[in-house]
Amino acid sequence: xxRSTEGRASTGDVGIVWFRRDLRLEDNPAWAAATAxxxxxxxxxxxxxxxxxxxxxxxxxxxxxxxxxxxxELRRIGGRLLLRRGDPVTVxxxxxxxxxxxxxxxxxxxxPASDRRDAAVAxxxxxxxxxxxxxxxxxxxxxxxxxxxxxxxxxxxxxWKRWQRARxxxxxxxxxxxxxxxAGDGDDLPPATAEAGSTGAHAALTAFLDGPVDDYRAGRxxxxxxxxxxxxxxxxxxxxSARRVVEAAGSAGxxxxxxxRQLAWRDWYAHLxxxxxxxxxxAMRPELDRIxxxxxxxxxxxxxxxxxxxxxxxxxxxxxxxxxxxxxxxxMVVASFLVKDLLIDWRLGERHLRxxxxxxxxxxxxxxxxxxxxxxxxxxPYFRVLxxxxxxxxxxxxxxxxxRWVPELRGLPGPDVHAPWELDEATLRAAGVELGxxxxxxxxxxxxxxxxxxxxxxxxxxxxxxxDTRLPxxxxxxGS
DNA sequence: TTTTGAGTTGTTCGA
DNA sequence: GTCGAACAACTCAAA
Numbered sequence: 001x002x003r004s005t006e007g008r009a010s011t012g013d014v015g016i017v018w019f020r021r022d023l024r025l026e027d028n029p030a031w032a033a034a035t036a037x038x039x040x041x042x043x044x045x046x047x048x049x050x051x052x053x054x055x056x057x058x059x060x061x062x063x064x065x066x067x068x069x070x071x072x073e074l075r076r077i078g079g080r081l082l083l084r085r086g087d088p089v090t091v092x093x094x095x096x097x098x099x100x101x102x103x104x105x106x107x108x109x110x111x112p113a114s115d116r117r118d119a120a121v122a123x124x125x126x127x128x129x130x131x132x133x134x135x136x137x138x139x140x141x142x143x144x145x146x147x148x149x150x151x152x153x154x155x156x157x158x159x160w161k162r163w164q165r166a167r168x169x170x171x172x173x174x175x176x177x178x179x180x181x182x183a184g185d186g187d188d189l190p191p192a193t194a195e196a197g198s199t200g201a202h203a204a205l206t207a208f209l210d211g212p213v214d215d216y217r218a219g220r221x222x223x224x225x226x227x228x229x230x231x232x233x234x235x236x237x238x239x240x241s242a243r244r245v246v247e248a249a250g251s252a253g254x255x256x257x258x259x260x261r262q263l264a265w266r267d268w269y270a271h272l273x274x275x276x277x278x279x280x281x282x283a284m285r286p287e288l289d290r291i292x293x294x295x296x297x298x299x300x301x302x303x304x305x306x307x308x309x310x311x312x313x314x315x316x317x318x319x320x321x322x323x324x325x326x327x328x329x330x331x332m333v334v335a336s337f338l339v340k341d342l343l344i345d346w347r348l349g350e351r352h353l354r355x356x357x358x359x360x361x362x363x364x365x366x367x368x369x370x371x372x373x374x375x376x377x378x379x380x381p382y383f384r385v386l387x388x389x390x391x392x393x394x395x396x397x398x399x400x401x402x403x404r405w406v407p408e409l410r411g412l413p414g415p416d417v418h419a420p421w422e423l424d425e426a427t428l429r430a431a432g433v434e435l436g437x438x439x440x441x442x443x444x445x446x447x448x449x450x451x452x453x454x455x456x457x458x459x460x461x462x463x464x465x466x467x468d469t470r471l472p473x474x475x476x477x478x479g480s
Numbered sequence: 481t482t483t484t485g486a487g488t489t490g491t492t493c494g495a
Numbered sequence: 496g497t498c499g500a501a502c503a504a505c506t507c508a509a510a
Contacts, residue, residue, distance in 0.1 A: 147508065155487055158508055221489080305504090332489065371489085381501060384490050450491085458503090487507080495498085
């Protein structure tokens with residue numbers, strides 16, 4: 001502990017704000033409640049090796065930059081972020097005892113692991129100290145958007161209707177407590193980057209609201225341009241509150257409405273996981289856990305390393321490996337490819353993306369993977385299989401995105417880059433591409449793989465009542 | 481309790 | 496090239 005704080009702290013009641021996924025001071029319920037209640041605040045962050053093990057290099061690096069930015073923000077009001085390393089279940093109670101704190105304020109997470117950890121911390125606190133949890137990550141807290149029977153709506157549209165009607169609970173107003181300036185291990189942090197912290201988050205929000213938002217419906221699926229808010233990382237670390245984003249966007253016009261709707265999807269997946277923790281590794285409908293996934297380590301590696309022979313898939317996976325980022329549309333395409341084209345268990349892909357993405361989040365990632373796999377909530381026809389070539393031509397019409405991440409195909413002109421195997425020898429030769437040498441042949445035939453996936457899903461489905469003699473048939477054809 | 485209409489970031493086929 | 500229907504059969508929400 002550094003000098004000056006001792007004197008300030010000695011006269012007053014001490015509270016700890018344990019920052020986790022809420023690395024901001026503005027619009028932060030735990031921070032506001034703590035500064036209103038205590039005389040002295042200790043802002044604490046714990047680097048937990050067990051959590052860091054599950055983060056890829058891109059997220060770890062950004063995590064440290066975000067901590068540095070929060071530390072900068074605290075310095076501006078005379079404080080420092082107290083950084084500790086270790087298991088929070090021992091570290092947090094030890095700090096409470098050392099500082100004589102009476103409460104630990106935090107914003108809760110929606111995963112079972114997060115709740116278990118917080119409960120273990122609470123149980124280990126010295127007598128007289130307590131954990132005070134709030135919700136600060138979502139627009140609406142879990143449990144606040146329910147159907148008439150008290151459950152989380154299982155189709156998005158029903159959730160969306162109620163979400164729009166719901167009123168926010170007011171968050172507490174911050175007080176004027178003193179903030180301590182003990183940095184702990186914080187002096188080892190790398191400098192904050194320009195895009196980190198609340199400053200970076202608000203800059204990204206402003207840039208989005210100054211232009212792209214008003215073409216959001218048409219632009220958001222364009223993977224070759226910056227047409228989205230790029231706020232997922234800021235929302236992941238909580239450097240901006242989702243409520244601020246909703247307020248700033250307003251609701252004027254269908255484009256802004258479409259953008260806000262995406263934040264409702266985010267809330268929906270969090271609400272679902274909070275209510276159904278088993279969604280992390282089980283299909284919402286049990287029969288869909290019976291799908292016979294293929295054991296195909298080579299296929300998985302080709303997918304992971306970006307050499308499936310499908311350019312949009314490979315571009316996305318290489319971008320992910322290099323940067324920890326991926327457009328939402330591309331996430332759907334690569335997920336559909338693994339699950340439907342390769343018929344590999346969605347859980348394997350989910351784990352990989354969750355680790356590699358900077359914004360990798362259990363609730364969001366699981367929700368989206370289950371949506372693509374058709375195993376989760378929402379009405380998804382099981383025959384929905386994304387065609388990687390169609391998706392590429394539609395959302396990357398000039399092939400710009402592919403050429404950026406798959407340099408060996410740069411010589412191929414325009415949208416032809418999405419299906420190099422369809423080109424004639426002369427075109428390929430002119431572009432300096434020999435399939436099988438410079439770039440892989442497709443590892444599966446999409447049309448055949450699509451039929452295979454539909455068949456596997458059909459077999460897993462329980463027979464309809466009164467129809468238990470039906471044999472698994474080939475894909476139905478209309479007009480037959 | 482029963483009924484009814486809707487779901488859904490898609491693809492494919494044929495007119 | 497564009498358009499609409501079909502895909503398959505549920506489950507869900509709300510009346």
